[in-house]
Amino acid sequence: MPAASQPSSPKRDLPARPCGARRRLGRLPQRADFLRLQSAGRKQVTPAFILQAAARPPTVAGTEPRVGFTVTKKIGNAVIRNRVRRRLRALAREVLVPTARTDLDYVLIGRHDAVRRDYAAMADDMRRALRRLKADTAEGPA
Numbered sequence: 001m002p003a004a005s006q007p008s009s010p011k012r013d014l015p016a017r018p019c020g021a022r023r024r025l026g027r028l029p030q031r032a033d034f035l036r037l038q039s040a041g042r043k044q045v046t047p048a049f050i051l052q053a054a055a056r057p058p059t060v061a062g063t064e065p066r067v068g069f070t071v072t073k074k075i076g077n078a079v080i081r082n083r084v085r086r087r088l089r090a091l092a093r094e095v096l097v098p099t100a101r102t103d104l105d106y107v108l109i110g111r112h113d114a115v116r117r118d119y120a121a122m123a124d125d126m127r128r129a130l131r132r133l134k135a136d137t138a139e140g141p142a
Contacts, residue, residue: 025089025097028068028105037068037107044129048114048122049088051129052107065100067092071110084110087119095126101134 028034041054056066069088071081088108096106114122 024064025093026062026064026066028066028107033066033105034068034070034107037105041105041107042133044132046122046125046129047111048117048125049091049111050109051126051133052109053104053133056103056105063102065097065102066105067096067100068105068107069110070107071114075110075112076115080115081110084114087114087122091119091122091126095123096130099127099130 028037036057037052037054041052043050043052056062060066069085069092071084071088073081075081075084088110092106092108100106
């Protein structure tokens with residue numbers, strides 16, 4: 001009896017992503033980076049999140065913007081916090097990465113409204129916050 005042929009996996013049929021099609025989302029891996037942005041950075045508050053930005057240390061190299069995410073336990077249980085973090089990560093990839101300055105580090109802090117707020121409204125909030133932060137950082141420290 002002949003061996004049955006293996007059906008091709010749908011994953012094999014997917015086209016590969018073109019290299020360099022979009023910039024990657026760098027990470028802020030250390031607590032010290034979060035504290036540096038909190039103390040020395042600028043911030044913009046929106047209903048769904050707080051966006052903080054500060055100059056990247058000269059010792060850190062890289063071409064992609066570095067972004068950190070934090071959602072406190074006040075927001076909800078682990079499922080809710082992870083949902084908020086996923087929404088913020090998607091926003092960062094879609095809105096922040098294409099327009100972000102590579103000489104700045106960013107932190108997104110999730111707020112209560114991030115759970116229920118419309119994604120399009122959050123994207124508009126992100127664009128507005130980025131414009132304000134760019135204007136603030138262009139002026140220099142106050």
